[in-house]
Amino acid sequence: MPDSLTPDSLSTESATTSVVLLATTPACKLSCADGTLLDRISDQLTVLPVRDVRVVSAGGGLGADLRGVAGIARTSSGAVVVLPADLVAHTEALALLLEHPARDTAALISYDAVGGPMRPPVRIEGGKIVAAGSSFHTVPEVNATFRGVLQTGEADLASLADIAEELAELADTGRLGPVTPVEAVDLLLVGLVRSGVPVRAAVLGPLHADRVTGQLSADNALSRLSEVDEARVRLETSVKADDGFFATFFVSSWTKYLVKPAVRLKLTPNAVTGISLGLALLAAVWFSAGTRPGQIAGALLFYLSFALDCLDGQIARYTRTFSPLGAWADGMSDRLKEYLVYVGLAFGYQGGTDIWHLAVAAMVLQVVRHAVDYTYAGAVADSGRVGALWGRPRRSLLESAGGDRPAPGVLGLAQRMERESVTRWLKKIIILPIGERTALIAVTAAVWNARVTFLALLGWGVLAAAYQVLGRIARSSR
Missing domain, CATH: 1.20.120.1760 (CDP-alcohol phosphotransferase transmembrane (TM) domain)
Known part of the structure; x- marks a missing residue:
C-alpha cells in the first residue's frame, strides 16, 4: 500500500502536483552521500512544487504496484507524477516536468536511441511520444529513450487509472510475460500512448536521469551528475529547441x-x-x-x-x-x-x-x-x-x-x-x-x-x- 509523505517542506499552497514514488526495487536502498537513493530523491522533491509524495513500497508484486497507482490516480486532483526511487537524476531534470506550468501529460526522454533494460525505446514525432516500448513491446524507428519519469495531467487521470488496472490484471494472469516491478512506469507509458493519450516529450538535453540496478552503476550515475552545470543548462534550454x-x-x-x-x-x-x-x-x-x-x-x-x-x-x-x-x-x-x-x-x-x-x-x-x-x-x-x-x-x-x-x-x-x-x-x-x-x-x-x-x-x-x-x-x- 502507498504511504503518504506530507511534511511542510513537501507542500506549497500553489502546488497542484502529486508524486507517486515507486520504492519497489532493491536499488532504491543503495547508498549515496544523502543516505539512500530513496532519501536523495525525496530531498530533491522538497525543492520542487509538489503537493504530496506517496511512496509505494515493495512487497505485493507488479500487479499490486499498478493497482496502487490506479487508486491514487482515481482520488487525486491535479497532475500525478510517477517515478521510480532508483532514479539518479539532476533536480533540473525533474523540474522539466514538475515545474512546467502546463501540468500536462508528459514523459522525460533523451534523444539517445541506445536502449536498454532501464531505458525503454520510444519514438518521438512533433514533440509527442507516438510509440513506446518495454520488454514486452517493441518500437520500430526508435529515436529516443524513456528515462523513467511520467506525468499525467488531471484530464488524463481516469485513463491512467483504467490502464493501470488493466495492466495489473494482465500481469497477475501472466499475459505480459516475465515482467517485474522494475517496468511498472514503462508499462504505464506504453498504455497511455497506445490508448491515444497525447504524451508530450520532455527532453533531457545534456541533463542526466538514469535508473540504476547496483552500487557501481549508482556511483557512476552520481559521478556523471557533477559533470553538468545545471544553471547553464537551464539557460541554454530557455532557447526554443525546434525553432527556425x-x-x-x-x-x-x-x-x-x-x-x-x-x-x-x-x-x-x-x-x-x-x-x-x-x-x-x-x-x-x-x-x-x-x-x-x-x-x-x-x-x-x-x-x-x-x-x-x-x-x-x-x-x-x-x-x-x-x-x-x-x-x-x-x-x-x-x-x-x-x-x-x-x-x-x-x-x-x-x-x-x-x-x-x-x-x-x-x-x-x-x-x-x-x-x-x-x-x-x-x-x-x-x-x-x-x-x-x-x-x-x-x-x-x-x-x-x-x-x-x-x-x-x-x-x-x-x-x-x-x-x-x-x-x-x-x-x-x-x-x-x-x-x-x-x-x-x-x-x-x-x-x-x-x-x-x-x-x-x-x-x-x-x-x-x-x-x-x-x-x-x-x-x-x-
Missing part, C-alpha cells in the same frame, strides 16, 4: 545572453512583448518614409523587434512563467507587427498604388496559412480528446511491434528527412516561419523596395502553403 533556421542561428545565438539581465531587471515576458510591438510600430513608421535611410532603419528595427519576440519566450521558459494570456498576446503581437510593417512599406512605396494589391495579397496569404495551421492543430487536439476512444479502436496493451508501424509514403519520407540535419533545416526554411519572413522583409526592403518584398513573400509563401497542405493531407490520411 534564422531564429536559431541569427537571433537566439545572442539573445539568450540577455535572459538573466532581463530577469534581474524584473522584466516579464509580456513586458518584452510590448517593447517588441513598439519597435515594430517604429519600423513601420520608418518604412512609410519611403527613403533609403528609412528603409534601412525600418529593417534594423524590425529585426530587433523579432529578437525581442524570441527573448520573451526565452524568459518565459527560463522562469517557467507561461500563461494562456502571454501565449495569446505573443501570437497576436506577431501577426500585428507583421501587418503593421506591410502597411508601412506600402505607404512608403513611390512606384504606384498597385502596391496595395500586393500588400493585401501577402496579408491574405499569411492569414490563410495560419488558418491551415491552427485548424489542423485544433483537429489533432480534438482527435486526441475524442477520437482516441471513439474514432478509432483503442489498441490492445498486449499488442506488440505490429501496432507501431512506421509511417508510409510521403509522411515516412518526411520523417526520414527529419533525422538528417541538412534536410531538417531545409524543411524548416521551406515553410517560411516568422524568422525567415522577418529576414526576407528586412533584407529586401533595405536593399530593394516594397514591391520586391511583397513579390518575394507571395512567391515563397505559395510554395510554403503548398508544402504545408500536402504535409497535412499526408498526416491526416495516415
Whole structure:
C-alpha cells in the first residue's frame, strides 16, 4: 500500500502536483552521500512544487504496484507524477516536468536511441511520444529513450487509472510475460500512448536521469551528475529547441545572453512583448518614409523587434512563467507587427498604388496559412480528446511491434528527412516561419523596395502553403 509523505517542506499552497514514488526495487536502498537513493530523491522533491509524495513500497508484486497507482490516480486532483526511487537524476531534470506550468501529460526522454533494460525505446514525432516500448513491446524507428519519469495531467487521470488496472490484471494472469516491478512506469507509458493519450516529450538535453540496478552503476550515475552545470543548462534550454533556421542561428545565438539581465531587471515576458510591438510600430513608421535611410532603419528595427519576440519566450521558459494570456498576446503581437510593417512599406512605396494589391495579397496569404495551421492543430487536439476512444479502436496493451508501424509514403519520407540535419533545416526554411519572413522583409526592403518584398513573400509563401497542405493531407490520411 502507498504511504503518504506530507511534511511542510513537501507542500506549497500553489502546488497542484502529486508524486507517486515507486520504492519497489532493491536499488532504491543503495547508498549515496544523502543516505539512500530513496532519501536523495525525496530531498530533491522538497525543492520542487509538489503537493504530496506517496511512496509505494515493495512487497505485493507488479500487479499490486499498478493497482496502487490506479487508486491514487482515481482520488487525486491535479497532475500525478510517477517515478521510480532508483532514479539518479539532476533536480533540473525533474523540474522539466514538475515545474512546467502546463501540468500536462508528459514523459522525460533523451534523444539517445541506445536502449536498454532501464531505458525503454520510444519514438518521438512533433514533440509527442507516438510509440513506446518495454520488454514486452517493441518500437520500430526508435529515436529516443524513456528515462523513467511520467506525468499525467488531471484530464488524463481516469485513463491512467483504467490502464493501470488493466495492466495489473494482465500481469497477475501472466499475459505480459516475465515482467517485474522494475517496468511498472514503462508499462504505464506504453498504455497511455497506445490508448491515444497525447504524451508530450520532455527532453533531457545534456541533463542526466538514469535508473540504476547496483552500487557501481549508482556511483557512476552520481559521478556523471557533477559533470553538468545545471544553471547553464537551464539557460541554454530557455532557447526554443525546434525553432527556425534564422531564429536559431541569427537571433537566439545572442539573445539568450540577455535572459538573466532581463530577469534581474524584473522584466516579464509580456513586458518584452510590448517593447517588441513598439519597435515594430517604429519600423513601420520608418518604412512609410519611403527613403533609403528609412528603409534601412525600418529593417534594423524590425529585426530587433523579432529578437525581442524570441527573448520573451526565452524568459518565459527560463522562469517557467507561461500563461494562456502571454501565449495569446505573443501570437497576436506577431501577426500585428507583421501587418503593421506591410502597411508601412506600402505607404512608403513611390512606384504606384498597385502596391496595395500586393500588400493585401501577402496579408491574405499569411492569414490563410495560419488558418491551415491552427485548424489542423485544433483537429489533432480534438482527435486526441475524442477520437482516441471513439474514432478509432483503442489498441490492445498486449499488442506488440505490429501496432507501431512506421509511417508510409510521403509522411515516412518526411520523417526520414527529419533525422538528417541538412534536410531538417531545409524543411524548416521551406515553410517560411516568422524568422525567415522577418529576414526576407528586412533584407529586401533595405536593399530593394516594397514591391520586391511583397513579390518575394507571395512567391515563397505559395510554395510554403503548398508544402504545408500536402504535409497535412499526408498526416491526416495516415
